[in-house]
Amino acid sequence: MKLSRYPGLIIAVLLVVLVSLYPIITGSASARETVFTVLMSLALASSLNILLGYTGYVSFGHIVFFGLGGYVGFYTLTALHWHLLLAVLAGGAAAAGLAFALGKSILRLRGAYFALATIGVNEALRAFINNFEPFGGPVGMDMKFAIYNEYGGAMQALWIVYGGLIVITLGVIFTSYAVKKSKFGLGLMAIREDEDAAEVMGVMAPNAKTWAYVLSAIFPGLIGVLFFFKNGNIEPGDAFRLHLSIELIVMVMLGGQGTVLGPIVGGAAYQQLRKTLLTSPLFKNIQLAVAGFLLLIIVLFIPSGAVGWLRSRFATMRRVLE
C-alpha cells in the first residue's frame, strides 16, 4: 500500500493524530478535556456524515444512538460488572441493533418525514427510559467510584477513556473514507442524488440505506459508553439531548457534507466557536441561536461547506481533499 495514494485519508488522520497527541505529550489534563470534546464532536459528526452526507438522509435525532449506547454500556458496567471494553462494544451493538430495526421502517420515509421520524425515535426512547426502572427511570444511574479502581484509579481511567476515544475516532475516519471510496459508498451517493434513478440502475436502496444507517449509528453508540463512564452518571435528559443532534448537523454542514475531511474540520471549528461563545458574556446564553443562525448562513451561501467549497473552487484540492 502506497500511502501517497491516499492523500485525503492521510490528511484527515494526521490532523486527528496531531491534535490527540498534544495532551498526551504535555500530560495536561485540561488540554485532554478540551481535546476530548473536540474529538467526540468530530467523531459523532463524521458518523452522522455517512448517513447525512453520503446518503442524503437527514437524521435529526442521531443522538439517540449516543444515548442508547451510553445507557446499555452503563448498565453492563454497573449492574453486570462488565469490563469497559465489553461495555463499549455492547453500547455499539445496541445502537447498531436499533438502527437496523428502525432502518427497514423509517428509512422508507423521505426528506422531512424521515427527519421528523428520527426526532420521534429520540423522544420516544427518552420517554421509554424515563419509565424503565432497570435503567433508573427519571433519575438515571450512578457509578460507584470504586469501579474506576479497576482501571488504576480515576486519573488513569480518564486517560484510558481518552485513548479509547482516539481509537474510535480514527476508526470512524477510516470507515468514512473506506465507505466513500467503495462500491457501497457509490451506491449511497447515487441514492443521495436520485433514489428512484439509483434503483432503476440496480442499487438496492432499502438495504444500502439500512447499512448506512447502521454504520452511522455504531460509533455514537461506542462513544456514548465512554462519555458516560467518564461522566460517572447518566440520566435521560443528558443522554438524549436533541440540541446536540442539531449541533452535529451544523458541524457536518459547516465543514462540508459528503466529504471525509468536512465533518472533522467542521467539528473542530464548531467546538472552538462554541467555546468562544460560552466564555463571552454577550453570547453565552444564546449559543444555540448562534448555531441555528450559522446553519442558516451555510445552507444559504455555502451549502457544500468549507471543504466542499475548496473542492469545487480548486481542481487540485479535489485530488487532495476527500
Place this chain on the structure above:
Amino acid sequence: MILQVQNVTKRFGGLTAVKNVSFELAEGHILGLIGPNGAGKTTLFNCINGVYDPSEGKIIFRGQDITGLPTYRAAHLGLARTHQIVRPLNELTVRQNVIVGACYGRENLGLREAAHVADEIMAFVGLSQRTDMLASSLNVAQKKRLELARALASRPYLLLLDEVLAGLNPTEVSAMLDTIRSVQQMGITIIMIEHIMHAVMSLSQHIIVLNYGELIAEGSPEEVSQNPQVIEAYLGDPDLAERLLEEDRI
C-alpha cells in the same frame, strides 16, 4: 421471446393509464412504441421494469415472471432504461454516473472492472471528453447520452429508450440514431418510445401504437403508418399532427 407483456393494466386512482396491453418481443429487434402524449407509453415502461406494479397482467422477461419485482431486481436481470426527463446524478462526475450503472447492473462488477466498462461505454456514446465533469454541467444532448451510457454500462439484454431524441437538434438526432443502430448490433434488444416518426420508422422492425392506454395497432412501420386508426389518433392531437408535418419537411 425476450419479453412478453400479457394483459397489462395500470390504474392511477380513477385513471387507467394502460389498458389491457399485450405484446411480445423477439430477441435482437427494435420495437417502436408510439402514441400521442399521455397515451401511457412511459407508464408502460414503468410497469415493464418494475418502477410500478401493474394493476393487472404479467411481465415475462427471458422466461421469468418479473411482475411486481422491485426495479433493481429487473436491472440485475438485464433490463435497463433511460428516462424521458433525464435524471443525472448531478453531484457525481459523468464517469461515476456510468460506473454506478456498471457496478449495480447485470454483471454486478467491482469498482475497478466497472471503471473499465465505463471508459469503454463513454467512448462508445461519445462522452470521453467529459468524464470528469459533474453530470449537472452537461447540456441536454449530453445528458441524454449519459442516460444511455449508464443503461448500456449495465450490460442489459433489453434496453428501454424513452424519447432519447426529444430535445435534440437534427445533427444530434442523426448521431444518436447511429448510436442506437450500433447498440442493436451489439445484440441488445430495444424498445424505443419516440415522437420523431421518420426515426422510429427507420429503426424499428415492428411498431406498436398506444392511444388512451390501449394498444390500437401494431405491425411493420408501413402497416402502422397507413392504419386509419393510427392516423386518426394522431390527427386527434393537433400538436402532434403539426409536428409530423414539420418533420416531413425536414
